[in-house]
Amino acid sequence: MAIYIVKRFFMMIATILIIATLTFFLMHSVPGSPFDEERTSNPTIQANLEKFYKLDQPTHVQYFDYLKSIATFDFGPSIKKPNETVNTLLARGFPISFELGMVTILVAVISGITLGTLAALRHNGIIDYSAMAFAVIGISVPNFVLATVLIQQFAVNWNLLPPATWSSRMHMILPTLALATGPTAIIARLTRSSMLEVLTQDYIKMARAKGLSPVRIVLRHALRNALMPVVTIMGTMLAGILTGTFVIEKIFAIPGMGKYFVESINNRDYPVIMGSTVFYSAFLVFMLFLVDIVYGFIDPRIKLHRKEGDA
Amino acid sequence: MNEDENTLKKNGQGGAAVLTKPEAAGKRKQVFSEVMLSVRDLYVSFRTFGGEVQALRGVSFDLYKGETLAIVGESGCGKSVTANTIMGLIPEPAGRIKNGSVLFKGKDLTKLDKSKMRKVQGVDISMIFQDPMTALNPTLKIGEQLTEGLRTHQKVSIGEARKKAIKLLEVVGIPNPEERMKQYPHQFSGGMRQRIVIAIALICEPELLIADEPTTALDVTIQAQILELFEEIQERTGVSIILITHDLGVVAKIADRIAVMYAGKVIEIGTKREVFYTPQHPYTKGLLASVPRLDLKEEELQPIEGTPPDLFAPPIGCPFTARCPFAMEVCDRIYPGTTDISVTHAVDCWLQDERAKKLFD
Numbered sequence: 001m002a003i004y005i006v007k008r009f010f011m012m013i014a015t016i017l018i019i020a021t022l023t024f025f026l027m028h029s030v031p032g033s034p035f036d037e038e039r040t041s042n043p044t045i046q047a048n049l050e051k052f053y054k055l056d057q058p059t060h061v062q063y064f065d066y067l068k069s070i071a072t073f074d075f076g077p078s079i080k081k082p083n084e085t086v087n088t089l090l091a092r093g094f095p096i097s098f099e100l101g102m103v104t105i106l107v108a109v110i111s112g113i114t115l116g117t118l119a120a121l122r123h124n125g126i127i128d129y130s131a132m133a134f135a136v137i138g139i140s141v142p143n144f145v146l147a148t149v150l151i152q153q154f155a156v157n158w159n160l161l162p163p164a165t166w167s168s169r170m171h172m173i174l175p176t177l178a179l180a181t182g183p184t185a186i187i188a189r190l191t192r193s194s195m196l197e198v199l200t201q202d203y204i205k206m207a208r209a210k211g212l213s214p215v216r217i218v219l220r221h222a223l224r225n226a227l228m229p230v231v232t233i234m235g236t237m238l239a240g241i242l243t244g245t246f247v248i249e250k251i252f253a254i255p256g257m258g259k260y261f262v263e264s265i266n267n268r269d270y271p272v273i274m275g276s277t278v279f280y281s282a283f284l285v286f287m288l289f290l291v292d293i294v295y296g297f298i299d300p301r302i303k304l305h306r307k308e309g310d311a
Numbered sequence: 312m313n314e315d316e317n318t319l320k321k322n323g324q325g326g327a328a329v330l331t332k333p334e335a336a337g338k339r340k341q342v343f344s345e346v347m348l349s350v351r352d353l354y355v356s357f358r359t360f361g362g363e364v365q366a367l368r369g370v371s372f373d374l375y376k377g378e379t380l381a382i383v384g385e386s387g388c389g390k391s392v393t394a395n396t397i398m399g400l401i402p403e404p405a406g407r408i409k410n411g412s413v414l415f416k417g418k419d420l421t422k423l424d425k426s427k428m429r430k431v432q433g434v435d436i437s438m439i440f441q442d443p444m445t446a447l448n449p450t451l452k453i454g455e456q457l458t459e460g461l462r463t464h465q466k467v468s469i470g471e472a473r474k475k476a477i478k479l480l481e482v483v484g485i486p487n488p489e490e491r492m493k494q495y496p497h498q499f500s501g502g503m504r505q506r507i508v509i510a511i512a513l514i515c516e517p518e519l520l521i522a523d524e525p526t527t528a529l530d531v532t533i534q535a536q537i538l539e540l541f542e543e544i545q546e547r548t549g550v551s552i553i554l555i556t557h558d559l560g561v562v563a564k565i566a567d568r569i570a571v572m573y574a575g576k577v578i579e580i581g582t583k584r585e586v587f588y589t590p591q592h593p594y595t596k597g598l599l600a601s602v603p604r605l606d607l608k609e610e611e612l613q614p615i616e617g618t619p620p621d622l623f624a625p626p627i628g629c630p631f632t633a634r635c636p637f638a639m640e641v642c643d644r645i646y647p648g649t650t651d652i653s654v655t656h657a658v659d660c661w662l663q664d665e666r667a668k669k670l671f672d
């Protein structure tokens with residue numbers, strides 16, 4: 001186990017390094033510079049600015065400076081927001097985005113698994129058909145469309161929920177709904193099909209032959225096996241939700257990291273782009289690592305360590 | 312027989328007394344007086360996209376206490392459906408018992424609701440499945456899979472249940488049972504897994520064991536070991552066994568009586584001796600002739616030509632007509648009644664019918 005974690009740790013470092021490098025060179029290959037919009041700027045001021053932010057240095061020097069900043073977790077000052085550093089922006093924005101993302105994942109996992117399981121247990125029944133109809137809609141409607149519809153109905157027409165921002169529990173409902181519907185639908189469909197498959201397995205028949213209660217058979221014998229494919233897609237789903245938060249934050253005027261990130265790209269605010277990209281990829285890579293660990297717990301056949309001999 | 316039941320009950324109490332040998336157990340094999348299970352005129356169908364499969368079409372047989380009844384027949388003849396129906400495991404709503412009864416010690420199991428049936432499943436009747444590689448849940452430790460049945464049906468502590476499970480693992484021949492309880496199925500070989508499946512089936516000390524092709528998925532050497540285990544268990548506990556197989560070698564080894572099934576019917580039933588040495592049904596004869604024998608060369612093997620009838624639209628007459636070298640006009644039109652050859656031997660074939668016999672004379 002320890003060996004596995006150490007190995008995975010180095011792989012994570014390598015992954016982050018590759019992402020950082022790609023981001024750096026992609027960013028520099030895009031035309032434009034942070035000071036394009038400043039019409040009044042004269043060449044001397046521009047040169048001074050570039051010097052201050054070390055943009056006058058050769059690319060490889062900038063690259064190594066950048067790697068150093070990653071290693072020290074100090075991503076430097078923002079170019080466009082003179083009083084802010086990338087770290088302060090992250091400290092302010094990320095917790096909100098994180099909250100939105102985590103609530104979304106939680107809602108999606110719980111409701112998706114429940115829905116999928118019920119649909120499988122009532123195969124070809126009314127619950128099954130309605131759940132799957134919901135799933136098809138949930139998967140095909142983009143979250144930004146759903147967000148506008150939700151705002152229009154719940155906030156504007158019915159005046160039930162606040163239309164924007166992130167200041168109370170009530171404020172969290174619509175953005176979470178908008179963001180969680182797609183993932184819920186995907187998880188529900190996956191759970192259903194894998195549950196249907198698991199329910200035909202011999203070990204389920206054997207569990208029935210033991211005279212166990214249906215509840216125990218589903219919860220103890222079927223669900224765990226049925227969830228394996230769901231755990232497998234959790235990694236990509238997390239990535240999707242993470243990027244989804246950017247869009248949803250923009251629509252609901254939520255002061256998360258998304259706003260700064262989008263702004264920074266438009267403005268070529270290099271330190272913010274790089275800092276937040278690296279931060280987010282590190283976060284994601286870590287989550288993927290957690291998913292693998294969870295998978296190992298759910299499926300004992302996956303050996304995270306070499307120990308037991310086969311009999 | 313009451314005495315034997317008491318012994319079984321007594322065993323239920325202490326973990327240490329698992330499967331101890333009642334004195335009468337050895338004798339019981341010859342006695343066969345008490346009918347334990349009586350299957351009567353069972354009709355089971357499955358609705359499918361292609362129509363209704365009439366899997367069982369009037370299956371009847373008795374099972375006596377302490378005996379091993381082998382059910383043999385080609386693949387698809389309804390052996391597993393018979394087992395599943397007795398066990399209450401017919402997949403609903405596709406599968407349906409259309410007629411007939413399964414009397415277990417006088418109680419009709421087909422009439423029980425699901426929760427009452429659960430008190431029979433694994434308690435009075437246990438089932439052993441064909442493929443030990445898939446019969447155990449890959450995500451649960453075998454300790455849990457062993458004890459959960461006991462803990463569901465009896466008020467025993469985890470400790471007691473574990474003690475009994477460990478004892479049982481020992482009985483079925485798993486070394487280091489205490490250690491093994493903590494392991495997962497993938498850490499065992501196929502033969503070992505089948506031993507575990509057998510231990511699971513025995514945990515509540517059932518009176519009837521239904522084994523559906525328990526050795527088909529195993530190597531030949533392991534097959535023999537598992538069969539010996541069955542004999543040993545029966546000797547110790549006096550459990551009745553229904554052994555489903557298409558391997559006549561297996562039958563020869565451990566069966567007391569044999570029921571031959573064809574196209575959803577029992578077409579011949581008798582003691583092992585009767586069925587092996589004086590088979591009456593042409594299908595049984597064909598089946599026996601197709602068994603590879605050491606004294607015959609491979610080419611001399613005679614499998615029965617043709618295939619069994621379509622169970623979507625089974626023939627009204629004898630289903631073996633199309634393959635039968637002795638088929639007559641009447642065979643195709645009317646199903647032969649059951650003719651008793653002896654007290655223990657019965658066959659469904661016009662050749663044995665009194666009226667047909669007269670015709671030949």
Ligand SMILES: Nc1ncnc2c1ncn2[C@@H]1O[C@H](COP(=O)(O)OP(=O)(O)O)[C@@H](O)[C@H]1O
Pocket residue numbers: 357358359364365366384385386387388389390391392393402405406622
């Ligand atoms: N769940 C099911 N759905 C539809 N048909 C089934 C089902 N189970 C069994 N059958 C049909 O019933 C017949 C008997 O099957 P089975 O008892 O499994 O044969 P075997 O003697 O090989 O065990 C076969 O024709 C099979 O196709």
Ligand code: SF4
Pocket residue numbers: 592593594629630631632633635636637638639642647659660661662
């Ligand atoms: S009833 Fe007729 S067809 Fe059927 S087995 Fe007997 S002789 Fe053959």
Ligand SMILES: [Mg+2]
Pocket residue numbers: 390391392523
């Ligand atoms: Mg079968």
